[in-house]
Amino acid sequence: MDLACLEQKFSEPMNHLKASAIREILKFTADPSVISFAAGNPAPEAFPVEAVQEIATRILSENPIGAMQYSVTEGYVPLRENIKKVILSRDSILKEGDDLVIVSGAQQGIELTCKVLCNPGDTVLCEAPSFVGSLNSFKSYGGNLVGVELEEDGISLEKLEQALKTEKNVKFLYLIPNFQNPSGRTMSLEKRKAVLALAEQYDFMILEDNPYGALRFAGEDVPAIKSLDESGRVIYCGTFSKILAPGFRVGYVVAQPALLQKIIVCKQCSDVHTNIFSQMICSEFLEKYDYSVHIQKLREIYRHKSGLMLEGIREHFNPAVSYTEPQGGLFIWCTLPKGVDMMEFCSNAVKNRVAVVPGSAFMIRESDPTQSFRLNYSTPADEKIVEGIKLLGDMTKSL
Amino acid sequence: MDLACLEQKFSEPMNHLKASAIREILKFTADPSVISFAAGNPAPEAFPVEAVQEIATRILSENPIGAMQYSVTEGYVPLRENIKKVILSRDSILKEGDDLVIVSGAQQGIELTCKVLCNPGDTVLCEAPSFVGSLNSFKSYGGNLVGVELEEDGISLEKLEQALKTEKNVKFLYLIPNFQNPSGRTMSLEKRKAVLALAEQYDFMILEDNPYGALRFAGEDVPAIKSLDESGRVIYCGTFSKILAPGFRVGYVVAQPALLQKIIVCKQCSDVHTNIFSQMICSEFLEKYDYSVHIQKLREIYRHKSGLMLEGIREHFNPAVSYTEPQGGLFIWCTLPKGVDMMEFCSNAVKNRVAVVPGSAFMIRESDPTQSFRLNYSTPADEKIVEGIKLLGDMTKSL
Numbered sequence: 114m115d116l117a118c119l120e121q122k123f124s125e126p127m128n129h130l131k132a133s134a135i136r137e138i139l140k141f142t143a144d145p146s147v148i149s150f151a152a153g154n155p156a157p158e159a160f161p162v163e164a165v166q167e168i169a170t171r172i173l174s175e176n177p178i179g180a181m182q183y184s185v186t187e188g189y190v191p192l193r194e195n196i197k198k199v200i201l202s203r204d205s206i207l208k209e210g211d212d213l214v215i216v217s218g219a220q221q222g223i224e225l226t227c228k229v230l231c232n233p234g235d236t237v238l239c240e241a242p243s244f245v246g247s248l249n250s251f252k253s254y255g256g257n258l259v260g261v262e263l264e265e266d267g268i269s270l271e272k273l274e275q276a277l278k279t280e281k282n283v284k285f286l287y288l289i290p291n292f293q294n295p296s297g298r299t300m301s302l303e304k305r306k307a308v309l310a311l312a313e314q315y316d317f318m319i320l321e322d323n324p325y326g327a328l329r330f331a332g333e334d335v336p337a338i339k340s341l342d343e344s345g346r347v348i349y350c351g352t353f354s355k356i357l358a359p360g361f362r363v364g365y366v367v368a369q370p371a372l373l374q375k376i377i378v379c380k381q382c383s384d385v386h387t388n389i390f391s392q393m394i395c396s397e398f399l400e401k402y403d404y405s406v407h408i409q410k411l412r413e414i415y416r417h418k419s420g421l422m423l424e425g426i427r428e429h430f431n432p433a434v435s436y437t438e439p440q441g442g443l444f445i446w447c448t449l450p451k452g453v454d455m456m457e458f459c460s461n462a463v464k465n466r467v468a469v470v471p472g473s474a475f476m477i478r479e480s481d482p483t484q485s486f487r488l489n490y491s492t493p494a495d496e497k498i499v500e501g502i503k504l505l506g507d508m509t510k511s512l
Numbered sequence: 513m514d515l516a517c518l519e520q521k522f523s524e525p526m527n528h529l530k531a532s533a534i535r536e537i538l539k540f541t542a543d544p545s546v547i548s549f550a551a552g553n554p555a556p557e558a559f560p561v562e563a564v565q566e567i568a569t570r571i572l573s574e575n576p577i578g579a580m581q582y583s584v585t586e587g588y589v590p591l592r593e594n595i596k597k598v599i600l601s602r603d604s605i606l607k608e609g610d611d612l613v614i615v616s617g618a619q620q621g622i623e624l625t626c627k628v629l630c631n632p633g634d635t636v637l638c639e640a641p642s643f644v645g646s647l648n649s650f651k652s653y654g655g656n657l658v659g660v661e662l663e664e665d666g667i668s669l670e671k672l673e674q675a676l677k678t679e680k681n682v683k684f685l686y687l688i689p690n691f692q693n694p695s696g697r698t699m700s701l702e703k704r705k706a707v708l709a710l711a712e713q714y715d716f717m718i719l720e721d722n723p724y725g726a727l728r729f730a731g732e733d734v735p736a737i738k739s740l741d742e743s744g745r746v747i748y749c750g751t752f753s754k755i756l757a758p759g760f761r762v763g764y765v766v767a768q769p770a771l772l773q774k775i776i777v778c779k780q781c782s783d784v785h786t787n788i789f790s791q792m793i794c795s796e797f798l799e800k801y802d803y804s805v806h807i808q809k810l811r812e813i814y815r816h817k818s819g820l821m822l823e824g825i826r827e828h829f830n831p832a833v834s835y836t837e838p839q840g841g842l843f844i845w846c847t848l849p850k851g852v853d854m855m856e857f858c859s860n861a862v863k864n865r866v867a868v869v870p871g872s873a874f875m876i877r878e879s880d881p882t883q884s885f886r887l888n889y890s891t892p893a894d895e896k897i898v899e900g901i902k903l904l905g906d907m908t909k910s911l
Contacts, residue, residue: 114715114743116770122683122717123774124631124653130777154582162576170569177561181757183553217616217761217783224782228652232523233632250781253627254523284521316513318521344513358580360788362616371515375522378529382649383623384616388787389759 148501151468188215192396219352219364242475260477267300285318292442295487325442330416332440345369361391429506547900550867587614591795618751618763641874659876666699684717691841694886724841729815731839744768760790828905
């Protein structure tokens with residue numbers, strides 16, 4: 114069977130789905146001489162290595178069969194309870210009548226939400242730009258993905274209402290309200306309330322993705338949209354990827370039970386259940402270690418690293434380049450002046466041995482116009498941040 | 513938002529997808545006084561606990577960041593190499609030009625294959641009965657699922673060709689050729705060759721699911737369909753669930769690269785990558801421990817347990833009840849005489865504190881007629897096998 118014959122067999126959405134542009138860029142970063150601001154990995158010093166060593170060893174000694182045997186699709190019961198107790202109670206995420214299931218990273222929660230709600234052609238609204246992994250998930254179900262301009266304080270309400278009036282079968286609005294990926298921006302409380310009111314008015318669901326919420330190192334917490342939701346319209350995704358270990362692929366979805374039931378049935382035929390050993394480790398970490406102290410430590414790490422990067426930008430970047438000053442999370446979003454070829458700038462950066470992600474990777478269609486690129490400060494070592502930003506800064510000066 | 517309003521929002525396939533009937537039965541088995549022949553879990557004594565303890569502790573001491581950080585979607589490179597070297601080379605599974613990617617259990621390989629190939633309404637052919645988790649996967653993409661009668665030596669070729677002549681857009685045929693779940697039957701070499709020839713003639717793919725292949729305790733190995741495949745029509749799924757630890761959710765897909773590329777893109781927006789810590793454990797297990805010795809041990813365990821169950825059946829069952837004598841795997845398939853109410857028999861069994869799975873759970877539609885039920889011998893302890901089979905036997909005598 115030749116390739117042309119095989120390609121004819123692929124399902125329709127496969128024609129629109131490409132490997133993420135970030136992955137292509139990350140290939141260059143395998144070269145240790147390239148300074149990478151392109152990843153989104155937690156800082157190595159953010160991993161609670163000793164705690165995980167202690168917990169993993171103890172679990173394998175006390176309950177090895179439990180850590181290796183099949184488990185239930187909903188997730189490890191003590192983990193579900195500990196998430197409710199230690200994480201969700203702080204922010205009133207769990208509304209009366211809601212429940213929580215464990216998924217294999219928030220990515221799976223996002224994918225399954227789309228699978229449960231969307232027929233091919235149904236509309237998914239999202240911030241433009243937004244997280245490419247989620248956008249690809251929506252595309253993989255043949256969704257009609259519609260981007261709505263992102264402003265300094267969150268999605269444009271005007272443009273959102275415009276889209277709601279013109280687009281058909283809007284199933285849900287996808288939002289990353291805190292320290293958004295890629296923009297680093299945080300949605301204001303007013304806008305959170307407004308999108309919830311629009312959800313009621315136009316009858317759609319909201320998928321709230323909050324991977325970075327705990328990593329606030331400046332400013333004041335803004336309530337989760339889920340915490341304001343009185344009618345069960347919000348589906349909330351959380352994750353251990355940024356607070357414990359992304360390699361474990363443990364996340365969770367909070368929603369009303371009737372929706373969770375569908376997610377569970379879909380998860381059952383997707384991966385049966387999430388790795389149980391890692392679920393047990395996450396659970397013990399919440400139960401036996403001081404979560405607040407740990408989060409405080411992470412905030413210090415990212416406050417320091419973002420500060421270092423922003424300092425370099427202020428010192429070395431051409432003032433014509435604008436940039437966000439995030440209050441948390443992992444990313445800074447830089448925008449080049451009009452007339453500059455952003456893709457060429459990013460290519461030249463790699464040639465100069467600094468990798469950044471071109472903003473087009475986060476647009477609904479990669480061809481959508483953008484002058485921006487994304488910088489990550491969590492992954493590189495401090496001296497690499499200083500060195501790389503100086504190099505990028507010199508490039509911006511010759512624009 | 514009330515429930516009726518929410519239910520209107522669900523995607524079309526959700527209307528046809530129900531939680532597996534097995535799960536409902538397994539609820540009863542939480543009661544320790546119920547003897548469960550309903551599960552499909554490996555025997556507790558089959559887990560290489562000491563090896564996993566040694567490996568996990570070493571990995572977390574030598575490379576903790578590697579075990580906790582984000583990894584690549586294709587899978588941990590040493591694991592991919594070790595699977596090729598230690599497992600696939602034995603059976604000539606990896607054909608020239610093929611490659612392998614890691615997935616979160618074979619279940620994910622099955623789901624992603626369906627996602628990559630099927631538009632809603634496309635036809636998936638499968639053995640009837642077949643594994644309910646896979647059937648639900650196919651249903652979850654709106655596939656037109658068509659069952660083909662399973663005979664003693666595998667799928668009926670006559671019925672298969674009939675279906676190929678009448679069904680439209682047949683994308684693939686799903687097969688579990690070794691010690692099939694639920695029937696325990698093994699497909700003959702002749703039939704393996706014949707379905708491959710039909711795949712050429714009628715231009716469809718074959719999804720070969722082989723979770724139990726290594727667990728042969730009687731008879732001679734039959735070559736995998738993949739090993740006979742010269743034209744890249746076969747997609748092969750393997751797993752560590754039955755040979756190491758199902759709780760780790762580590763499996764793999766072998767196929768031609770153009771198809772794997774699509775699976776990788778879909779996996780990326782499904783769970784990014786499979787739990788890396790467990791991938792590293794699986795890899796080290798293949799590399800540092802004697803795989804042949806381990807498999808030999810598992811075969812002894814299941815030879816013993818299946819023998820015990822078959823002995824009980826011969827001694828206690830009404831001779832009017834027929835049953836398969838598997839040469840490997842985890843299941844025995846019993847068929848009640850015509851006229852007996854199979855569902856009532858299974859309900860009565862639970863009342864007598866023995867759980868079995870009614871055959872209808874494995875039919876394409878649960879309403880499809882069947883007189884069979886599935887017995888599992890891997891999970892219960894030896895004395896429970898003896899006791900439970902005696903109880904079931906007494907029930908069959910009063911039929």
